[in-house]
Amino acid sequence: MKKYLIFTSMIIICIVGIVCINIYFGRSQIYNMTSQIQYNYFMQSTERYFVEFYSGERENVFEYNGISTQKVQYGIFSVKLYGDNNYAKSLNAFIKLNGKEYIYILEKNPFNSTFMCDVGSVFEEDASIEILIENLDDTYVKLDCISNSFNINYYKALEKGFNVLKQFIKDNSKNNKSCECYLTIVYNKYDNNTNYFWAFMVKTNNLQSKNAVIDAFNGEVVFVS
Numbered sequence: 001m002k003k004y005l006i007f008t009s010m011i012i013i014c015i016v017g018i019v020c021i022n023i024y025f026g027r028s029q030i031y032n033m034t035s036q037i038q039y040n041y042f043m044q045s046t047e048r049y050f051v052e053f054y055s056g057e058r059e060n061v062f063e064y065n066g067i068s069t070q071k072v073q074y075g076i077f078s079v080k081l082y083g084d085n086n087y088a089k090s091l092n093a094f095i096k097l098n099g100k101e102y103i104y105i106l107e108k109n110p111f112n113s114t115f116m117c118d119v120g121s122v123f124e125e126d127a128s129i130e131i132l133i134e135n136l137d138d139t140y141v142k143l144d145c146i147s148n149s150f151n152i153n154y155y156k157a158l159e160k161g162f163n164v165l166k167q168f169i170k171d172n173s174k175n176n177k178s179c180e181c182y183l184t185i186v187y188n189k190y191d192n193n194t195n196y197f198w199a200f201m202v203k204t205n206n207l208q209s210k211n212a213v214i215d216a217f218n219g220e221v222v223f224v225s
Contacts, residue, residue: 030181033173034183040145041146042147057074065180073122075121077117079115081113090108092104092106097123152214172204179204197214
């Protein structure tokens with residue numbers, strides 16, 4: 001009886017080990033094929049501006065070539081001023097990240113008139129992020145973590161996206177073909193009642209693409225294009 005129990009235990013351990021190995025290598029493959037992964041999203045709105053912060057990992061040098069290369073961490077602050085403020089070329093911002101104060105210069109994006117900077121770090125969803133913009137704020141403004149309320153985190157969204165587009169990925173991962181993937185959070189930033197989605201995109205080395213949009217709360221695939 002004792003030998004039987006030992007044998008059974010060994011079989012169970014082996015099965016669990018195989019499952020864990022498959023999960024690990026599956027996730028490792030997903031990560032290695034992904035050129036950008038957005039982990040989270042913070043935001044806040046005041047009478048004078050709309051500010052957001054999002055972080056994750058992305059290619060050190062963005063190239064839509066179907067190949068995912070070495071990734072670096074990013075943490076983007078983006079500020080959109082209300083009213084006519086096109087005269088400003090940059091903003092000086094005092095930012096508290098988990099209680100530590102930093103000073104950043106947010107440069108104007110010529111394409112959409114937002115002011116942006118990359119702090120080069122990933123912050124967890126329980127991070128405390130506050131901002132004080134020179135000549136606009138009297139006190140620090142605390143950002144809310146919107147993605148903290150998602151039922152589908154970035155890992156689940158990646159796996160869902162890969163599963164939905166697995167045939168397209170498979171067809172473009174052989175015979176000298178290759179593809180890379182991107183995961184970002186999409187929303188209407190100026191609508192207080194907006195819904196949030198994960199946008200999973202696959203880009204091939206011959207510049208074909210396919211997208212899957214996933215509801216961040218119920219995990220449903222809204223559409224594939």
